[in-house]
Amino acid sequence: MHNRRQALIGLGALATTPWIHAQTGDWPRRTVRIVVPFTAGSPPDLIARAIAPKLSENLGQPVIVDNKPGATTIIGTEHVVHAAPDGYTVLLTATGAASVFPAIMKLRYDPIKDLPPLGLVATSQQVFFSGGPKRAKTLKEFLDWARQNPGKANIGSIGIGTTNHLASEMLRKAADIQFTYVPFQSAQAGMQAVINGDVDLFCADVGVILGFLGSDKVSPLAVAGASRSEYLPNTPTLAESGISGVLSANRFALFLPKGVPQPVFTRLSTALAAAVNEEEAGQALRKLGMTATYAPAEAVAEVIRNDAGTMAPLAKALNIQIN
Template sequence: MRNQSHQFPRLVQLAAMAALLGSGSAAMAQAWPAKTVSIIVPFATGGTTDAIARTMGQELSKVLGQPVIVENKPGAGATIGADYVAKAKPDGYTLLVGAVHHTIATSVYKKLPYDFQRDLAPVSTVAMVPNVLVVNPNVPARNVKELIALARKSPGKMTYGSNGNGTGQHLIAAQFSMASGVDLMHVPYKGSGPLTIDLLGGQIDMSFDTVTPVLSHIRAGKLRALAVTTIKRSAALPDVPTLDESGLKGFDQGTWFGVLAPVATPKDVVARLNAELVKIANSPEFKKRMDEIGAVPVGNTATQMATQIRTDTDRFAKLVKQAKVTIE
């Protein structure tokens, strides 16, 4: 009996330690965030990813009660920023604004220093933005049919810009080239900001960028929109036909944007982030800002985002193979 009585305090101590360890995740979620949260944008300033991240960051800061800052880490088709977050401390303080581009990079780049599906945990898709085929006004084409005819006269001479090798814009242009039978010259940039500057200046002929960075220039008549790349017209550009309507039947490509965290980030922190992002996506303030930049708010579950990533990775792998797009 005496031995058992001496063991009792020890058993209580062990039980208390087990309870403490078991509640560690919940305790961290309650404590998080206790400092500034960084959102990594894998493109230069001035693009769609940047605009969505800054709007989201402002709203997230309000509900979290901590500063949320946006850091731009552009380059290599958005893979530099993704690699940075994949290798960051998994504590919920370093997040990535990922996009459809990352599902393409998996197939385009022969060697990546990270695995997008293995090393990053989906949190929520926050918005979807249609892409739009725009040309500099000096290009004498008023519609897609005229542009195709013009490009066929000078194979490999007409130029299009993208926000990087292996990005959505690059693959959409590659798909357009295959579907229309034209040969275009690709000019990659580190983001939509510098791309748009050169497009406005006439250094390149066209782009297949998202609606956001070119919308104001289209409305001002500085760029000419020929078609949107989604199967449905854009609410921001209701008078612009789709590529499907313009003769490229079945053409349907857009760009989604979402938040991811390092894969070992505590599940309770990811769950908290998801709940807040879904609320933000459905808030009047966020919807208003998305309307202004031609984006559609989403706000889904982490599981739905993971499914979307797997589906797009498989889909683009086939397109990459067909278009023979590879980067060392």
């Protein structure tokens, strides 16, 4: 019996060894995975791949990107929620998933309690644009046509309940127009519809259209921000176009499973801040039409709270629901 008890104690010690190492600063000891609940080539995926090399360098271990798309990001997100809280599995997604999704769908997790933020990585302005041979060349031109043809216009974006979708709904209210909303599964599918002229107006992150500028396939009409985009200096803001009160942006952050030990959290946070602030990562994100923007966990939590106070009520008022 004495030997059996010693064996059990030994097994227990082995089982807790990773936690002891984590608590004493001997972390990381193996590969760290960034789970992205979007398809390869999507803005979040590209962000993760832009920061992964520097994050790997700062941590001294490989950092890989693991795409787990599906079910409006729920598949990948739940994977992280249920992952071991050892710091080896992190989530990169838009902050809107935490601020808006609880208002429009039934979740099997609490995005505030179960996924504490690690830090902000990047921000992206959003732009309204048109495409196709009969595309509008200015926002006023589109709005005038939409008012003269009530109900005939359609506006697209990536996903129901995303900030892009809600920005479109804010435009509907501010401009007093009627339209049909058309959601797309990916930026690629949405862009093809725009170029074909199947969608009259589209709202997306600025980076989505950078590769099409100068091709005479799309016309950026207005930026949904307080200032013009450095990537689209000749495109006015919505306010400059006569539409006030519509401000929207996409923010992307890293999140962790609940319960990650504080020493691991601090190590990851320090490595992330250094990676995002590196000029190399900044340049990689600028090529995507995004801005490297590090902010600590507390600031990310505040962003989520503020957005929940504005975007979530809008989603409820519009009866936006995802089953």
